[in-house]
Amino acid sequence: MATLERASIRELFVILEPFAPRANFLVESVRPLSGSGLPTLLGVDAFYRRRTDIALLALRFAAADLTPDAERAVVAVAQRARLPVLDPARLGKVDRERFYGEYLRDYIAIAAERQDAAEALAEVAAHLGIPPVTASGSNPAKAVGSNPRLATEPAREARWPDITQAGSPAADTTGVYIRFLRGDEWVTGRLG
Numbered sequence: 001m002a003t004l005e006r007a008s009i010r011e012l013f014v015i016l017e018p019f020a021p022r023a024n025f026l027v028e029s030v031r032p033l034s035g036s037g038l039p040t041l042l043g044v045d046a047f048y049r050r051r052t053d054i055a056l057l058a059l060r061f062a063a064a065d066l067t068p069d070a071e072r073a074v075v076a077v078a079q080r081a082r083l084p085v086l087d088p089a090r091l092g093k094v095d096r097e098r099f100y101g102e103y104l105r106d107y108i109a110i111a112a113e114r115q116d117a118a119e120a121l122a123e124v125a126a127h128l129g130i131p132p133v134t135a136s137g138s139n140p141a142k143a144v145g146s147n148p149r150l151a152t153e154p155a156r157e158a159r160w161p162d163i164t165q166a167g168s169p170a171a172d173t174t175g176v177y178i179r180f181l182r183g184d185e186w187v188t189g190r191l192g
Contacts, residue, residue, distance in 0.1 A: 008062065008063050008064070009042065009060055009061070009062065009063060010060070010061050010062075010063045010066045010087075010089060011058050011059065011060050011061075011088060011089075012058075012059045012061070012066075012071070012074060012075075012085050012086070012087055013056050013057065013058055013059075013085065013086040013087075013088065014030065014033070014056070014057040014059065014078050014083050014084075014085055014117075015054065015055075015056060015083065015084045015085070015086060016030075016054065016055040016056070016057065016083060016121070017052070017053060017054040017055070018053045018054075018188065019048065019053050019054060019055040019124065019128075020053050020128055020130065021188045022188050023121075023124070023125040023128065023130045024125065024130070024132065026055070026083075026121060027118050027121045027122050027125060027132075028118070029081035029083065030057060030078075030081065030083070030117040030118050030121055031116075031117065031118040032077045032080075032081075033057075033059060033074065033077055033078065033117040033118075034115070034116045034117045034118065035077075037073065038070070038073055038074055038077065039061045039062070039065040039066055039067075039070045039073075039074070040061070040062070040065060041059060041060065041061065041115060041116075041117070042060040042061060042062060043060045043112075043113045043114065043115065044057060044058065044059055044060070044111070044113075044114045044115065044116065044117050044119075044120040045057070045058040045060075045109060045111060045112050045113070045114070045120065046058075046109075046110045046111040046114070046120040046121055046123055046124045047104065047107035047108065047109055047110065048107060048108050048110050048124050048127065048128075049106050049107045049108070050108075051106075054107075055121065055124050056104075056107060057117055057120060057121060059074070059117065061074075071087070086099075088100065110123050110124045110127050111123040111124065
């Protein structure tokens with residue numbers, strides 16, 4: 001990218017970790033980042049690092065559109081979903097060069113130049129073989145079984161992938177991933 005282009009574009013990185021055990025939940029969590037009331041996205045790239053099970057979303061905005069108020073609005077949307085945001089422009093020159101030159105190089109670029117944050121992140125989930133959740137909230141890969149209650153009510157677990165699936169990053173770690181219900185929301189945790 002030319003120097004003039006780089007000066008006219010600002011990137012914010014949304015950090016999603018752990019990604020695999022809560023991929024579908026995170027896809028829905030980032031959907032508001034492409035919504036109205038926020039500066040127009042010029043593009044979204046999605047990156048993934050299997051070793052640490054971290055996904056990154058690079059949100060690109062026109063520098064003129066990302067005013068301090070607009071940036072606070074984007075960060076507030078991410079924070080409501082409990083997602084940290086990294087602004088490379090706020091890093092010192094050496095740290096910024098290290099971030100782009102070394103750290104980001106450890107990630108695989110999965111999606112590039114998308115216009116929707118959820119679409120880009122869904123590509124990361126698909127790359128990992130995690131089936132998407134349907135609009136009804138059920139996971140088509142999971143059988144409902146013969147319980148009539150389950151046939152009429154989508155299971156809350158349905159939005160979570162099977163984290164014991166071979167090849168998933170969670171299966172490759174030494175810790176144990178757990179899910180528990182806090183209020184009306186499933187929360188993941190890692191033991192060990």
